[in-house]
Amino acid sequence: MEPARILIIDDEPAICSGCKIALSEKGYLVDTVMNGKAGMDAILTGSYDVAMLDMKLPDIDGMEVLRTARRERPDVYVTVMTGYSSVQNAVEALKLGAFDYLAKPFGDDELVLAVGQAVEKKRLVEENLSLRRELLGRFGLDNIVGENLHIARIFEQIEKVAPTDSTVLIYGESGTGKELFARSIQAHSNRAARQFVAVDCSTLSPSLLESELFGHIKGAFTGAIQDKQGIFEVADGGTLFLDDVANLSMDIQAKLLRVLETHDYKPVGASYFKKTSARIIAATNKDLKSMVDEGSFREDLFYRLSVFPVYLPPLRERKDDIPRLAYHFLRYFCRKTGKRIEGFTNDALETLINYDWPGNVRELKNVIERLVIMSDSNTLDLLYLLDHLQMKHRLKGDAIPETLEDLRALKKHLFEESFSQIQKAFLIKALRACDGNVARAAQRVGMKRPNFHALMKKYHVTNESFKT
Numbered sequence: 001m002e003p004a005r006i007l008i009i010d011d012e013p014a015i016c017s018g019c020k021i022a023l024s025e026k027g028y029l030v031d032t033v034m035n036g037k038a039g040m041d042a043i044l045t046g047s048y049d050v051a052m053l054d055m056k057l058p059d060i061d062g063m064e065v066l067r068t069a070r071r072e073r074p075d076v077y078v079t080v081m082t083g084y085s086s087v088q089n090a091v092e093a094l095k096l097g098a099f100d101y102l103a104k105p106f107g108d109d110e111l112v113l114a115v116g117q118a119v120e121k122k123r124l125v126e127e128n129l130s131l132r133r134e135l136l137g138r139f140g141l142d143n144i145v146g147e148n149l150h151i152a153r154i155f156e157q158i159e160k161v162a163p164t165d166s167t168v169l170i171y172g173e174s175g176t177g178k179e180l181f182a183r184s185i186q187a188h189s190n191r192a193a194r195q196f197v198a199v200d201c202s203t204l205s206p207s208l209l210e211s212e213l214f215g216h217i218k219g220a221f222t223g224a225i226q227d228k229q230g231i232f233e234v235a236d237g238g239t240l241f242l243d244d245v246a247n248l249s250m251d252i253q254a255k256l257l258r259v260l261e262t263h264d265y266k267p268v269g270a271s272y273f274k275k276t277s278a279r280i281i282a283a284t285n286k287d288l289k290s291m292v293d294e295g296s297f298r299e300d301l302f303y304r305l306s307v308f309p310v311y312l313p314p315l316r317e318r319k320d321d322i323p324r325l326a327y328h329f330l331r332y333f334c335r336k337t338g339k340r341i342e343g344f345t346n347d348a349l350e351t352l353i354n355y356d357w358p359g360n361v362r363e364l365k366n367v368i369e370r371l372v373i374m375s376d377s378n379t380l381d382l383l384y385l386l387d388h389l390q391m392k393h394r395l396k397g398d399a400i401p402e403t404l405e406d407l408r409a410l411k412k413h414l415f416e417e418s419f420s421q422i423q424k425a426f427l428i429k430a431l432r433a434c435d436g437n438v439a440r441a442a443q444r445v446g447m448k449r450p451n452f453h454a455l456m457k458k459y460h461v462t463n464e465s466f467k468t
Contacts, residue, residue, distance in 0.1 A: 005046070006028045006030045007042055008030065009062075010034065018108075020032055035060070040065050040069070043072075049076070051079070053098075066097070077118040078097070078098050081101070081103075081104055082101060082104065144180065146325075154181065154312065157310055158181065162185045165279050167282070168182075169281075170182060171284050171285070171288070172313065173312075174359070174362070179198060183196060186238075191279060195236075197240050202244040209248075210268055211228065211268050213230055213231050214230040215231075216230075216269050217270045220269025224269065227267075232274075235278035236278055246286040250298065259276065282305045322353045337372055341375055341380060342379055344381075345379060345381040351385055381428065383428045423459070427452075427455055431463050434466075435466060441463075
């Protein structure tokens with residue numbers, strides 16, 4: 001870490017030299033000037049971290065220098081020095097934005113302490129800003145892929161709710177990116193530089209989850225050999241993301257409700273309460289309202305959690321985003337693997353778009369990762385896609401036919417849809433094996449050339465792209 005740069009502005013040579021010696025011995029880089037104009041110029045043009053400013057200067061009043069510094073260079077932390085020990089001057093300087101004040105005469109220890117506090121504060125603020133920029137870079141709305149109308153509305157919701165401390169309930173099918181959007185809310189909030197703690201409520205038994213959330217004291221149960229912090233304590237001041245909140249037991253639901261209402265909780269085995277200011281973002285892939293009606297989820301907790309509900313649509317309802325997502329993941333995994341794959345053929349992309357994606361964005365991401373790993377080509381085409389994917393049609397409950405006529409129509413539709421993809425892949429494979437020579441490809445598969453060519457025309461397959 002580079003040493004901090006300190007500027008001393010004082011018209012007394014003894015003060016300037018004394019400060020320079022004391023601070024230089026502590027590793028600071030120190031410059032001195034002896035009037036207000038030189039000090040103001042140095043602040044505006046230099047790269048100082050802290051300025052020690054005398055209030056009584058021969059040419060310009062120290063307050064004017066302070067005003068200019070706060071207006072033009074707010075990144076320079078100013079500590080004022082006053083020889084009159086005037087509380088009024090010090091208070092006025094602090095109101096104008098001075099970090100602190102130091103009354104003359106002062107000793108070396110007082111000087112070093114004052115400068116150290118200003119430097120530490122500046123670096124903490126810069127670290128927080130850097131962390132916030134990093135979080136926005138990773139989880140900012142610009143980095144969430146999607147231009148579908150549903151997604152655009154979600155972006156608007158996040159921008160409105162993020163700066164608040166309101167509880168948010170994100171609901172949607174598995175794989176829609178609930179944690180990604182929760183992190184985006186955190187990144188756009190005033191808590192961006194604080195902890196983001198994610199808990200999967202479906203992975204632990206109720207007793208273990210209670211200990212994880214609220215902590216426990218020594219001797220609370222067998223194996224509790226020492227006090228343990230709970231996640232609510234770890235996330236204090238930050239954001240707690242409760243995933244799969246529908247899996248909470250009724251007992252923990254009651255305790256979570258208390259936290260939401262009073263912001264306090266009791267560690268397991270304790271006789272006292274602790275406070276938490278963690279913001280809650282919950283997520284579920286189930287219909288909590290139906291669970292309330294069934295009696296498996298508390299109604300009061302449901303309303304506490306769903307202060308600001310955000311619905312994430314499944315990928316099949318935002319098919320226009322599939323090409324963007326597919327190319328986004330393709331570029332990402334190409335960077336990770338060092339491969340150079342230009343993209344997808346139109347046929348392959350159409351297959352991706354027409355698939356229902358029951359696993360949503362997570363499934364698409366996993367599929368693209370697998371294709372990139374297995375690919376030896378610079379383009380992912382339909383044949384390659386069908387070689388490595390097992391995309392089975394899944395029927396929804398309301399799509400099951402009710403009559404024999406409907407059953408036959410569905411059978412014909414599914415056959416034609418599946419067979420057309422296989423037939424097209426059959427043509428591509430034959431042409432690729434024969435370097436685009438139609439006659440040889442037809443002979444290879446045992447077809448007459450006119451029939452083979454007719455199939456090519458039907459599926460808009462040309463031989464040019466297969467010629468070496």
